[in-house]
Amino acid sequence: MRLDYGVTRAPARLFFGPGQRQAIGRAARDLGRKVLICTDERLARLPILQEILEDITVHNGLEATVFDATEPELPLAGILDCVAEYRSFDPDVIVGLGGGSCLDLAKLVSLLLSYEGPLSQYYGEFKVPGPVRPLIAVPTTSGTGSEVTPVAVLADPERTMKVGISSPALIPHTAICDPELTVTCPPGLTAISGADALAHAVEAFAAVSRPPDPRMAMERVFVGKNTLSDHYALLAIKLIFESLRRAVADGGDIEARSAVMLGATYAGLAFGSGGTAIAHAIQYPVGAQTHTAHGLGVGILLPYTMDFNMQAASASYAEVGRVIGAASADQPDEEAGRAAIAAVRKLFGDIGIPASLRNIALTEDDLDSLSVLSMNAARLVENNPAAVDPESIKQILMRAL
The missing domain is CATH 1.20.1090.10 (Dehydroquinate synthase-like - alpha domain)
Structure with missing residues (x-):
């Protein structure tokens, strides 16, 4: 193990442990008043989403809405659809709830709500011009690590394979890792x-x-x-x-x-x-x-x-x-x-x-x-x-x- 050089890039806050999803509303309240949740159709049907929405709206007095059409492997069209649908809502904070595609969608929606498109101008490293709208990442699988990384990956039909946007600006402000959210993962x-x-x-x-x-x-x-x-x-x-x-x-x-x-x-x-x-x-x-x-x-x-x-x-x-x-x-x-x-x-x-x-x-x-x-x-x-x-x-x- 080398000891002469080290770099860590990480969220401002990382909460880990069973039941920590109950901190989502309070964490969002620290960051704004209007919350957009990016998730997928399967999770949207589960009682856990209603529990999280109640925490955000009833217990913390925030306004919240849900985009539940995240697709696997994150096609560019889905990102653009979400941005178009919720630009007028103008969220202060974006919650990514789900697997890596949901978390990456939240990152890229935040990017496009913060800066002009097209998204392709940000492909590669260090091309995001500054901070994006604050993100709360809540993984429901244990794999991508997107809740703590500066990377988001998507599928652009004009590219042969998936492309990445890598910038410390994309690191979520808060990561909430609750293992109870993974028990339904097949x-x-x-x-x-x-x-x-x-x-x-x-x-x-x-x-x-x-x-x-x-x-x-x-x-x-x-x-x-x-x-x-x-x-x-x-x-x-x-x-x-x-x-x-x-x-x-x-x-x-x-x-x-x-x-x-x-x-x-x-x-x-x-x-x-x-x-x-x-x-x-x-x-x-x-x-x-x-x-x-x-x-x-x-x-x-x-x-x-x-x-x-x-x-x-x-x-x-x-x-x-x-x-x-x-x-x-x-x-x-x-x-x-x-x-x-x-x-x-x-x-x-x-x-x-x-x-x-x-x-x-x-x-x-x-x-x-x-x-x-x-x-x-x-x-x-x-x-x-x-x-x-x-x-x-x-x-x-x-x-x-």
Whole structure:
């Protein structure tokens, strides 16, 4: 673990624990009088939304309205529809309630209510001109870490794959992480969300290590491996490894749900400065072609990208192996690192993540185009501990088939 440089970007307030959703209304009251809740159709039908609305309106005297049409993978059209529908409402504060798409929708709606479009002018890093309207992020899955990150991802039909907007201005003002909100998350979604969270932590912990230039955090959202992201990443890895199997097997196990949610939040804090790497870079075109969930693609790819990175990241992977109990303190780094990769494969197999990209309908014919497209995620490719080119990505994809 490096000790010469560290960066953390985080919400002003982060509340964690069972029942903490009851703080949403009071938190919103600190930020304004008019509240827009961004959620999806499934959550809108659950009693929990009425409970939250009553807290905001009756107990805290605020005005609130709900957008409940968030779609998976967050298409651009849905963002624009929400902005058009609620611009006249002119909310002071926006609550994202749901999975990563709901939280990212809230971020991007806040951006477009604060500054002129088109949204495409903000694609990339550090292009948001200043603060956006305050956000309260309330996750109901344990995966993306969007409640604490400076990143929002969307699907633009003019782009081949999903695009990101990365800026510290998008970090929610308040994150409220209540594990009781995840108990209705089905086993399959729990598994792929957890795989995504683990990938965030592993990739941040093994990211490229850059010289500690004082200007770097002002010029790069993802600065690479650093002492503060390492701290959060190792905590996340330990929590997720210890509890994800239990959370998938028994959604009502609140202890396991709490551990996985805390791990996902720590993983978000880790990659919010440390960044992710080629498992995520490759998943973007894979997900665009197969129309499969982000966490599923990342879960399939992570062990293969760890294999590829082994020589460049053996010390980091060895530390992962030791913190999860897959390796002992006296084992050589390469042996301990291999044990960590084997443990990731075993965990993902146990929770139902397939071992091959063939399970999501990819074939050898897809590899050349996917290899080239993966390189377009430059900020992730540059963050990888080993040098990457289209041919090396093709080799990873061949093994993942």
